[in-house]
Amino acid sequence: MAPEYLPFLHLRTTVFRGHHPRWAFDPLSGEGASRHGGRFNQPGRPALYTALRMETAWLEAQQGFAFKAQPLTLCSYHIDCSGILDLTAPATLAALGVGPADLSCAWEDLADRGIAPPSWLLAERLIGQGAAGIVVPSFAFRAGAEDRNLVLWRWGADLPHRITVVDDHARLPRDDRSWR
Template sequence: MTLTFSRFDGLVYRAHHPAWAYDPESGEGAKLHGGRFNRIGTACFYAALSLETAWLEAQQGFAFKAQPLTICTYRAELADILDLTDPAVCERAGVSLPELGCAWERLAGDRKAVPTWELADRLIGGGCSGIIVPSFASRATSDDRNLVLWSWSREAPHRLAVIDDERRLPRDQSSWQDGPKSA
């Protein structure tokens, strides 16, 4: 598999459980629980390319029972990104849209192979730091896209930083009586 990675420079958005507000650049929730593009034990940062998509992803189809969220904006200056919203790139990567949208939780629960985990393993092994993928959230349209990162830091070439110029986010977990429950 010979893939050409690209850069992504722009803003991304994340809506997450407020208990994680003290560590908004963390991928620990995904590491603890797994996700569509990461096995349990692999840190992963999930974000959306629009605020609306971040909302859809966080609510997972329950728009009328919205729970409290912390919504953050991030500056991203990233190398080694693969855009899997491009059908030609998907073909070169050996993955199809149905595989990207697989029922990963059910497959994992049934102890079956999860195509998106296998894809992530291949891409990480090939030097990919992240992917742009369609959103598979309920009511998502073709305009709804996500950024998934396996390698990020505050430094180039995989720079990601929350925008908190007014220092509104808490600095440690002491804001929360019981600590984070889930990401």
């Protein structure tokens, strides 16, 4: 049963994301998440995974191998987005009837066995209720309580879901020609 009131936030901040350098020319696409799925999106559902701290973006991008660091392109983004739910707030989780186990489920294992992960079901429910994104704990190896992510399902160049990559000096590649 859906709650009558969802405690949506308007988020204006800077977030961070570590990209595989191959995809640095398209830092706003969400295509990788759409192709492969993620904790909060099933395959076919675009999502943009970002972190609220640069250190968290590093942890997430290294996928638990912080001492065997792989090359990455770290970007920052300006966010001005409505329709965000903070799933790190116990009151929001309670209002949604969601427990921490729904967020931290072994989503890859469940998906591999043909079982819809609770985090996917939650994401689809929230999208259906108008959510543009969620703030969630990081589940990366060695993440602490201060490590949180912003996952977006609706984003673009315009309000109310505006996100812009910070590239004041045009350092990001404009296309993928360097990879041919």
